[in-house]
Amino acid sequence: MTNKTDTADTGQAQHLAAIISTHHAQLLDGWMAGLIARLLRRDKIAENELRQQASQFLPLLASALESADSFDIEGAAWDDTRQLLADISQSRARQGYAPVDTASFVFSLKEPLFAYLRNALAAQPQQLGEALVSTSNLFDELGLLTIAVYQKAREQVILRQQQELLELSTPVVQLWKDVLALPLIGTLDSARTQVVMESLLQKIVDTGALIAIIDITGVPTVDTLVAQHLLKTIAAARLMGADCIISGIRPQIAQTIVHLGVNLEDVITKATLADAFVVALKRTGSSIDYRQQH
Structure with missing residues (x-):
């Protein structure tokens, strides 16, 4: 019908x-x-x-x-x-x-x-x-x-x-032969950590770098989650054959890390990026000659 x-x-x-x-x-x-x-x-x-x-x-x-x-x-x-x-x-x-x-x-x-x-x-x-x-x-x-x-x-x-924006906010730069730097600015969350890790690992593959400096001067706070993210990134870089140095450890952040009980004993840490760069040069057998020729 x-x-x-x-x-x-x-x-x-x-x-x-x-x-x-x-x-x-x-x-x-x-x-x-x-x-x-x-x-x-x-x-x-x-x-x-x-x-x-x-x-x-x-x-x-x-x-x-x-x-x-x-x-x-x-x-x-x-x-x-x-x-x-x-x-x-x-x-x-x-x-x-x-x-x-x-x-x-x-x-x-x-x-x-x-x-x-x-x-x-x-x-x-x-x-x-x-x-x-x-x-x-x-x-x-x-x-x-x-x-x-x-x-x-x-x-x-x-x-x-x-x-x-995540990719732009996590640039990996080559400071020297075999030395990379990853300056971090802002809060680290799971999504951004994944981008950080992928960018760093890809740069290690592309350059064959031996040292990666992760600078956290621009990270406002470090809590347990941020520390875990950093440790995961360091572990992944080591699997690719590169050691990591963490720079930008301010007094407040150092106290927070100790208070949280995060184990960074096997990770080299420095107060500034410059200090970390000096260590990286020594570990790669490089040096800078500051003498000026007259």
């Missing part, structure tokens, strides 16, 4: 598809006018790019409505439409747009479409009301889709930026 609601949805979907196909050019102009008016940021996307995206969307929307015979956007007939909206949302997320800008791409099409529906169904108020509700719900779902994709894309951008 055919459901009357399904039959009504089928008829409304077909009717809406016909309106979009028949009045494509006029709809596009009306949509563009509303779209440009609603955009909160007009500096990062040109009008011709907006028009191109809108021109791609309209025929895909009409095709989906006609093929699916319903407003259910989860169906296979809507794949291309969903993909285009996803591409637009991801692009705008990367460009720094707000979610409302992304959703407005869809919502701005409502008004011009409603105008054509009113004209076409002016003599059938009941059908007009049903068509307006169905169409509004359809565009609400499409708008929510763009917001969901936008949020996911923004999360990916933020995670990537965080990873890049």
Whole structure:
């Protein structure tokens, strides 16, 4: 038995598809006018790019409505439409747009479409009301889709930026032949320790260094967790054939380490990076001649 609601949805979907196909050019102009008016940021996307995206969307929307015979956007007939909206949302997320800008791409099409529906169904108020509700719900779902994709894309951008910041905040520099330095600034947590360890080990592999100086002058506090992270990094470096020296041990940090009972007996520690560098030079058999030639 055919459901009357399904039959009504089928008829409304077909009717809406016909309106979009028949009045494509006029709809596009009306949509563009509303779209440009609603955009909160007009500096990062040109009008011709907006028009191109809108021109791609309209025929895909009409095709989906006609093929699916319903407003259910989860169906296979809507794949291309969903993909285009996803591409637009991801692009705008990367460009720094707000979610409302992304959703407005869809919502701005409502008004011009409603105008054509009113004209076409002016003599059938009941059908007009049903068509307006169905169409509004359809565009609400499409708008929510763009917001969901936008949020996911923004999360990916933020995670990537965080990873890049972690990498930038843990530079491994070669001070001398066979001597590396890893100056740490800020708090060490598990995620950052992993980046520190990977950066240091990769640099040891690339340079064949024998000594790695881990300078913690810029680390505000050392607790049990931070100490454990340092010990893990030192152990990993030793497995790669490089000994570690910890520099930047301030009096407060020294007292904290003793109070915590952290065992650093087999690790060389120095108060300054310069002191650690001198030790590293001696252990690698190098020296600096300070004598000036006249």
